[in-house]
Amino acid sequence: MALKAVHVSDVPNLDQVPESASVALGSSRLPKGLDVGRASFRIPKFLVVGHRGSGMNMLQSADRRMKAIKENSIASFNTAGKFAVDFVEFDVQVTKDDCPVIFHDNFILSEDDGILFERRVTDLCLSEFLCYGPQREPRNVGKSLYRKTKDGKIVSWSVETDDSLCTLQEAFQKVDPSLGFNIELKFDDHIVYQREHLIHVLQVILQVVFEYAKDRPIIFSTFQPDAAQLIRKLQSTYPVFFLTNGGSEVFYDKRRNSLEEAMQWALENGLQGIVSEVKAIFRNPGAVAKIKESTLSLLTYGQLNNVPEAVYMQHLMGIEGVIVDLVQEITKAVSDLKIRPLISEEGREEGGFVREEIQQQVKKELQFSQQELSFLLKLIPELIRT
Numbered sequence: 001m002a003l004k005a006v007h008v009s010d011v012p013n014l015d016q017v018p019e020s021a022s023v024a025l026g027s028s029r030l031p032k033g034l035d036v037g038r039a040s041f042r043i044p045k046f047l048v049v050g051h052r053g054s055g056m057n058m059l060q061s062a063d064r065r066m067k068a069i070k071e072n073s074i075a076s077f078n079t080a081g082k083f084a085v086d087f088v089e090f091d092v093q094v095t096k097d098d099c100p101v102i103f104h105d106n107f108i109l110s111e112d113d114g115i116l117f118e119r120r121v122t123d124l125c126l127s128e129f130l131c132y133g134p135q136r137e138p139r140n141v142g143k144s145l146y147r148k149t150k151d152g153k154i155v156s157w158s159v160e161t162d163d164s165l166c167t168l169q170e171a172f173q174k175v176d177p178s179l180g181f182n183i184e185l186k187f188d189d190h191i192v193y194q195r196e197h198l199i200h201v202l203q204v205i206l207q208v209v210f211e212y213a214k215d216r217p218i219i220f221s222t223f224q225p226d227a228a229q230l231i232r233k234l235q236s237t238y239p240v241f242f243l244t245n246g247g248s249e250v251f252y253d254k255r256r257n258s259l260e261e262a263m264q265w266a267l268e269n270g271l272q273g274i275v276s277e278v279k280a281i282f283r284n285p286g287a288v289a290k291i292k293e294s295t296l297s298l299l300t301y302g303q304l305n306n307v308p309e310a311v312y313m314q315h316l317m318g319i320e321g322v323i324v325d326l327v328q329e330i331t332k333a334v335s336d337l338k339i340r341p342l343i344s345e346e347g348r349e350e351g352g353f354v355r356e357e358i359q360q361q362v363k364k365e366l367q368f369s370q371q372e373l374s375f376l377l378k379l380i381p382e383l384i385r386t
Contacts, residue, residue: 043297047321048331049087049182050080051301052104055325059147059155065326070133072102073163077175084331087180087219089301089323092168094201099126100168100208106188108132109146109154116146116154126167133157134164168205172212180217182323183209184243185231187224189251195226202231209238221275225255229269239272241299246280259287266296273297273320278304281319288317299323308333 053076058066069076077088091104107118110132121129135142142164145157166174171181185205187193209218221241222228232240244262251257255265259281262274274291278300281288291298301323304310311322311330315337324330 043320045086046315046334047086047299048084048327048334049089049180049299049321049323050077050083050085050327051089051323051325053077053088053090054080054327056104057147057157057159059157059159060149060153064160067159069161070157070159070163072104072166074166074170074174075161075163077171077179079161080327081176081179083327084335085179085327086321087182087217088175089182089184089221090171091184091186092205093121093186094204095122095124095126095129097125098204100205101126101129102166102168102171103129104186105147106186107148109148110143111146112143130165132165134162136164168208169212172208172216177214177216180219181213182219182221185220185222185224185227187222187227189223193224193226195230198224198227198230199234202227202234206231206235223256225253225265228265228271232270239297241273241275241297242266242271243275243301244280245277246284248277248280259284259291263287263291263294263296267294271296273299275299275301275323278302278310278314278322281314281317282310285317288319292318306330308337312337 052071053073054069055066055071055076057071061067069079072090077090080088090102092100093103094100101121103121105121107120108124108129110117110119119128132143133145146154147157148154168183175181183205185202187198218238219241220228220231220238221243222231223243225242228240228242242262242265244256244259246262247258255261259274259276262276265271266274273296276298279302281298281300282304288298297320298318299321300314300319303325305314305322305324306326306329308330311324311333314322322330
């Protein structure tokens with residue numbers, strides 16, 4: 001397959017995009033016909049989204065499922081697509097020669113002759129990036145891949161089913177077109193980006209999306225507030241969600257430091273929704289009602305989303321979807337729970353807490369005993385403190 005640097009001359013400039021933009025979301029996995037502006041944008045069903053495909057790689061984990069398939073790979077996306085996921089989420093960065101590639105970390109690590117090398121992904125050209133890891137051509141040997149864990153350890157990036165690094169174009173061409181893409185626009189938290197640079201990067205990504213997306217459902221998301229604003233202005237076709245950890249970390253940019261700031265930024269810039277770290281939602285359940293009243297949609301991410309009971313509780317709270325690592329387990333749990341359309345406002349008390357009759361619904365549908373239900377309702381606060 002021929003891959004080349006893309007040109008951005010055909011992508012709209014900011015002054016060519018109308019303020020009253022519309023967005024579309026639909027596929028064979030979702031009800032068709034949704035084409036609305038932010039004020040009435042609604043996700044038609046409870047979404048399950050595969051995190052980096054079939055789940056992120058936690059190389060230090062004792063859980064084999066977290067090291068089963070190389071994250072952010074074609075193999076991972078297609079494996080997720082075998083289950084009842086609506087979207088796969090993945091991270092897109094742009095190489096030095098303007099090619100959108102799929103990779104989560106800001107830096108790529110390799111070892112040669114006992115010496116560890118670290119390169120910033122966006123400082124590589126496409127051919128350099130694709131030299132890491134397994135190669136498409138069996139006769140070629142790729143550079144070794146390592147990863148730095150959160151506690152600073154360097155570990156070999158070893159998984160049971162490995163796959164080559166890939167580009168955004170390849171993902172469009174090699175993944176089932178009915179599977180939605182949640183494209184996270186990836187930027188370094190520690191860099192202050194100039195507006196012109198952000199516009200250029202986003203135009204490069206949009207060029208590939210416009211050329212290859214066709215009828216595939218797309219959601220854009222990003223932690224970078226200015227990138228969220230700009231991608232909304234640069235295109236009127238796909239919904240844009242602002243990612244936030246809801247205050248679990250403090251950043252120099254206050255727009256990133258709370259659910260309230262995230263909601264305000266999303267509303268000010270005509271975004272369609274927020275993707276919050278799930279613990280922030282459980283710590284502040286009253287925020288759910290405020291976000292819903294504002295007409296924004298709400299999804300969550302985080303390891304707690306791999307717990308079926310936590311997922312079901314979010315459904316009852318009115319959250320519209322979850323990004324998960326354990327795709328097979330959570331899609332089965334959601335199917336077994338027979339999740340119905342999201343509960344109405346009448347089912348929620350002031351502050352966003354689920355009313356007694358809704359708690360009874362949980363008990364009935366999950367066939368919990370009173371003791372088990374009591375344990376479940378206490379489980380969430382215990383988990384979010386870990």
